[in-house]
Amino acid sequence: MTLVNRGLTRLALKYALPLDLLKEYHDVFQENSIPIFPRKRTPKYANRIVMVSTHGYWGDPPPAGVPDTGGQTYYVLEVSKAWALRGRKVIILARWFKPYPRVETLAKNLWLVRIPAGSDEFVRKEDIYPIVPELAERAVAVSALFGAHAVMGHYADGMAVALEAGERLRVPVVVIPHSLGINKLISLGFDPYDPEVWFDMQYNFATRESFEIAALKGANFEIANTPQEPHILKDYYGYKFPHLVMPAGAGNDFFNVHRKPQTGMLSKYRLVPRKYLLYFGRFSEAKNVPGVVQVFGEARRLDPHLLEGVKLVLIGGSPEKPQPEEVSVEDHVGAAVKQFGLTENNIVRLPGQGWQTLSVLAHNCLFYVGMQMMEPFGMGVAEAMAASAPVIISRAAGITNWITDGKEAIIVNPDDPHDAAQRLIKAMKNPAGLREIASRGHELSRNTFSWQAIAGQQGEIIDSLCHGKSPPGIIDKESPPAVFGRRKNRAYHRLAPAWRGDPPVIKPNHKKAAEELLPYISEEIMHSRRREERVVVALGGESGAGKTEIAEYLRFLLRREKMWGVTIAGDAFFRLAPPENHRARLKAYSEGKLDQYLGPSEVDLRQLDSILHRAVQRDVTEVFVPSDCRKLSSRRYTNVPVGLTGMEIIFVDLTYSLLLKNATLKIFLESDYEDRINEVKERNLSRDPDQDFGFILKVLEIEHRVIRKLKKEAHIVVTKDYEVKSARVK
Numbered sequence: 001m002t003l004v005n006r007g008l009t010r011l012a013l014k015y016a017l018p019l020d021l022l023k024e025y026h027d028v029f030q031e032n033s034i035p036i037f038p039r040k041r042t043p044k045y046a047n048r049i050v051m052v053s054t055h056g057y058w059g060d061p062p063p064a065g066v067p068d069t070g071g072q073t074y075y076v077l078e079v080s081k082a083w084a085l086r087g088r089k090v091i092i093l094a095r096w097f098k099p100y101p102r103v104e105t106l107a108k109n110l111w112l113v114r115i116p117a118g119s120d121e122f123v124r125k126e127d128i129y130p131i132v133p134e135l136a137e138r139a140v141a142v143s144a145l146f147g148a149h150a151v152m153g154h155y156a157d158g159m160a161v162a163l164e165a166g167e168r169l170r171v172p173v174v175v176i177p178h179s180l181g182i183n184k185l186i187s188l189g190f191d192p193y194d195p196e197v198w199f200d201m202q203y204n205f206a207t208r209e210s211f212e213i214a215a216l217k218g219a220n221f222e223i224a225n226t227p228q229e230p231h232i233l234k235d236y237y238g239y240k241f242p243h244l245v246m247p248a249g250a251g252n253d254f255f256n257v258h259r260k261p262q263t264g265m266l267s268k269y270r271l272v273p274r275k276y277l278l279y280f281g282r283f284s285e286a287k288n289v290p291g292v293v294q295v296f297g298e299a300r301r302l303d304p305h306l307l308e309g310v311k312l313v314l315i316g317g318s319p320e321k322p323q324p325e326e327v328s329v330e331d332h333v334g335a336a337v338k339q340f341g342l343t344e345n346n347i348v349r350l351p352g353q354g355w356q357t358l359s360v361l362a363h364n365c366l367f368y369v370g371m372q373m374m375e376p377f378g379m380g381v382a383e384a385m386a387a388s389a390p391v392i393i394s395r396a397a398g399i400t401n402w403i404t405d406g407k408e409a410i411i412v413n414p415d416d417p418h419d420a421a422q423r424l425i426k427a428m429k430n431p432a433g434l435r436e437i438a439s440r441g442h443e444l445s446r447n448t449f450s451w452q453a454i455a456g457q458q459g460e461i462i463d464s465l466c467h468g469k470s471p472p473g474i475i476d477k478e479s480p481p482a483v484f485g486r487r488k489n490r491a492y493h494r495l496a497p498a499w500r501g502d503p504p505v506i507k508p509n510h511k512k513a514a515e516e517l518l519p520y521i522s523e524e525i526m527h528s529r530r531r532e533e534r535v536v537v538a539l540g541g542e543s544g545a546g547k548t549e550i551a552e553y554l555r556f557l558l559r560r561e562k563m564w565g566v567t568i569a570g571d572a573f574f575r576l577a578p579p580e581n582h583r584a585r586l587k588a589y590s591e592g593k594l595d596q597y598l599g600p601s602e603v604d605l606r607q608l609d610s611i612l613h614r615a616v617q618r619d620v621t622e623v624f625v626p627s628d629c630r631k632l633s634s635r636r637y638t639n640v641p642v643g644l645t646g647m648e649i650i651f652v653d654l655t656y657s658l659l660l661k662n663a664t665l666k667i668f669l670e671s672d673y674e675d676r677i678n679e680v681k682e683r684n685l686s687r688d689p690d691q692d693f694g695f696i697l698k699v700l701e702i703e704h705r706v707i708r709k710l711k712k713e714a715h716i717v718v719t720k721d722y723e724v725k726s727a728r729v730k
Contacts, residue, residue: 007038011144015168021141029145032103034111035089037147046149046172046462049083050142050165051076051092052158054135055125058094058114060106068125072178075248076154077106082455084110091146093139093161095131097122113142126204128157129211129498133631136164143169150462154178156208159215160493167218170487172465174458175219180229181208182236183376192236195556199506206556207503210496216241217643218490220465220483223458226376227398238564238646242483244461244473247377247399249451254386257359265360269313269348276311276348278365278389280358281380283317283329288394288414290332291371293347295392297340298421306428310366313348315358320351355383362387367424371414372397382449385409385441390434392424402448408441494627494640500569501630502548510549513722517550517667518557520716520724524665525563525648533664534616535649538657540714541669542707543700546722547653550669555651566647570654572626573608578634589695598702600656612650612662621645655703658713668714673700 008026012019029036037048053076056068060077063069080090089109096102096114098121104112117134135157143151143165152174153162159175166173182192185205190197198206216222216233222243224230233239263273279292296312314333317326337347353361362368368384370393378397385391391409393400405411410427412420427434447453461471468485497503504510521537528535537554539547548569555565574581581602588597615623624639644650658666711717719725 015140015144017137017141017144021138022145025138025141025145028103028113032105032111034091034103034113034146036145042466043149044463046088046459046466048089048147048149049091049462050139050146050148050151050162051080051090051154052139052151052162052165053092053154054095054115054132054158054161055123055128055155056094057122058092058100058112059104060112067122071248072154075176075178078249078251078451079455079458080110081107082451083459084108086455086459088459089146091142091148093135093142093158095123095128095135096120115139115142125155125157126202126208129204129207130501130503130631132157132160132211133164133499133501133629136161137632139165140168143171149466150174152176152458152462153215153219156181156211156215159219160211160496160499163215163218163490163493166220167488167491172221172462172484172487173215173219173490174221174223174462174465175215176223176225177212177216177229178225180232181205181212182232183229193560195511195553195559198556199553206552207496207498210498211493213237213239214492214496217492218641220486221461221471223461227401228376242471242474244457244471245401246454246457247382247449248379249454250379250383250386250445250449251355251359252451253355253359254362254383255446255450257363257387261363262360263364265357266364269350271311271313271348271361271364272309273364274366275309276313276365277367277369278313278315278361278384279369279380280315280353280361281370283322283326285325285329286372286374287329288371288373289314289316289329290336291373291394291414291417292369293333293336293340293342294417295369295371295420295424296346297336297342298418299424300342300346301340302421303425306425311346311348312342313350313361313365315350315353315361318351319349358383359387362389365389366428367392369420369424370394370397371412371417371420373414375399381409382445385438385445386449388438388442390427390438391441392420402444403441407437408444409437489624489639489641491637492641492643494629494637495569495625495642497548497552497569499629499631500572500627502571504549504552506549506553507546509722510546511553513546513669513718513724514550514553514557516724517554517716517718521554521558521649521665522561522563525558528648528664532618534618534644534647535664536612536616536660536662537649537651537665537667538660538663539651539653539667539669540656540658540707540710542671542673542704543655544673545669545671547669550718551651551653555649558649563648564646565649565651566642566644567651567653568608568611568625568642569627570603570608570652570657572628572636573604573654574602575604576602577628577636578630585699586695589698594698595702598699599706600659603654603656605656605659608652608654609660609662612652612660615642615644615650616662616664655707656710658710665716666714667716667718668711669718670711670720672720673697673704 008022057063057066062073084107092112094114096116115138118131139161150172151162151166153159154176155178222241224245227245300307362384368389368391372394375397378399381393381399394414395411403409464471524535551567588594614620623642627637627640629635717725
């Protein structure tokens with residue numbers, strides 16, 4: 001065996017990786033001159049970092065006008081470039097699809113490695129979750145060969161992949177959600193307590209949330225992009241994670257524009273330096289663009305001489321083909337224009353522009369004005385300050401958390417354009433003071449909102465975590481030091497249905513049953529509170545009866561009553577992994593002993609009962625369970641953490657769960673495989689097209705006979721029509 005093969009074999013054993021996969025990436029590394037580093041000890045600095053951002057298109061610059069490619073891609077690229085310039089070696093991991101190359105060298109010390117999973121076609125981010133395990137397996141291989149000192153994950157899919165790599169390599173994991181599903185859901189006007197929106201197939205919020213929360217629980221540290229993000233995690237989920245709020249960076253064009261002001265560009269728009277106010281950004285209701293017009297109109301009315309010749313430049317939206325929300329905004333802008341008697345000579349209206357144009361317009365403007373009613377951060381403000389523009393900004397913008405009113409910018413009430421106009425006029429009458437505000441705003445932006453500053457701060461965080469220390473500037477002082485140093489038992493994502501490979505497909509009948517069961521379960525939770533215990537609800541019945549689906553829908557129904565639950569998948573407690581158990585059944589079948597083999601003895605009910613005995617106690621915050629992953633040849637995991645903080649109910653979906661001693665409430669789902677033979681056939685053959693379906697039918701026939709005998713153990717029975725037929729206390 002060669003030295004290389006011995007090294008790869010050692011890595012394969014150490015990190016539970018297929019040797020062929022390591023050999024594949026060893027060749028990829030060699031062909032593209034990516035250095036292979038055996039990681040031997042904790043470094044003083046994290047010199048080898050893997051950035052995981054798996055969805056979307058990739059390149060330098062990121063391609064424009066394609067799905068799932070924008071702010072996040074640019075963010076990962078710019079931070080990685082800044083690290084590479086400082087001598088850190090960085091691999092960006094993205095998903096491969098046609099026609100892109102597997103590897104690109106983006107700069108010295110920086111490589112883009114595209115890893116294949118699923119098909120060779122583009123997959124939108126809402127549909128990427130079923131292939132996350134495949135992406136993660138390859139991410140572990142790349143990270144192991146690279147000798148990664150730390151892994152950073154971006155968005156729900158990238159965070160789960162990063163956590164798997166960090167768990168297997170025992171290195172720190174930092175996560176950046178970029179956009180939480182709950183925030184997106186609310187911003188679309190949906191009710192977060194309505195279970196229907198969580199299972200909407202267009203957005204796939206439930207699956208996204210399962211990976212988001214799992215990654216946040218398992219990571220050593222979170223970097224939030226907006227001040228609101230940590231608050232909504234605490235207010236909605238009850239979770240508090242160690243974090244820093246760190247916004248996206250302003251592009252280099254805005255910082256460098258003072259070297260080449262390019263004032264000649266202004267003539268194209270009939271503008272004169274320092275004789276126009278500027279707004280650029282989305283034309284959404286929350287941005288309150290009509291409020292910007294009102295500030296301009298009020299200032300002209302209050303001091304027409306001072307504002308003589310001053311124009312207002314509005315950049316954004318799609319003036320020729322506006323979206324529905326933009327139509328409403330344009331109507332309100334038109335009303336404000338009419339209210340103050342403004343004309344085309346006073347207002348310049350432009351569609352969205354590139355950064356180079358925006359930077360020139362910002363650098364030469366009299367003021368950038370933002371009157372947002374709601375703004376998580378306010379990227380336009382950071383960019384305007386980077387270009388040395390004086391800024392008037394709404395107090396509702398998240399960026400004001402870093403700004404002192406009157407020092408780096410002027411902060412105003414978005415509901416009071418008159419007062420904002422008065423402050424604008426006062427500032428215009430003090431040119432020296434205005435220059436000071438612009439100068440301090442530029443300094444703040446360079447020190448806080450530049451990619452170099454952001455990369456520097458993130459590098460310090462990762463360096464601290466490599467040594468198990470609290471990162472500098474941490475907000476959550478209450479976080480235990482163990483969080484920063486932990487290297488194992490972090491893989492909460494291995495319990496997510498999408499990871500296990502059997503996500504629930506919830507149908508109207510499942511919803512009907514869940515709605516009818518809800519009062520019984522809510523009542524049981526109220527009783528358990530008095531006992532200071534958790535409720536354990538066991539759902540039993542044939543394979544395909546709807547146990548998982550009803551349990552999942554119930555979990556989201558309970559949120560309406562501010563009751564939170566978790567599901568433990570009973571299938572993972574089978575004594576043998578699915579392929580081994582299948583072979584054992586085939587052997588018993590061939591020997592005529594299938595009736596003797598099939599049944600509760602296949603499952604380690606004692607282990608499950610022991611776990612539930614602990615989990616039912618409210619002072620127990622975490623238990624460990626087995627889990628598996630069908631996508632990775634039914635890989636089995638032994639100690640997967642289940643977080644129980646804030647949980648009042650535990651659902652167990654398992655064929656024989658009614659035999660559990662520590663179940664508070666037992667629900668039996670009546671079912672007969674013969675009534676849904678086509679559905680059963682489709683489900684089983686989709687998993688394994690080559691299987692002997694006659695054998696499967698024999699298994700279902702025997703299981704049916706065994707399971708129907710358990711009905712007598714039930715407290716509640718759900719009929720074949722998904723109605724609650726009876727409820728009794730045993």
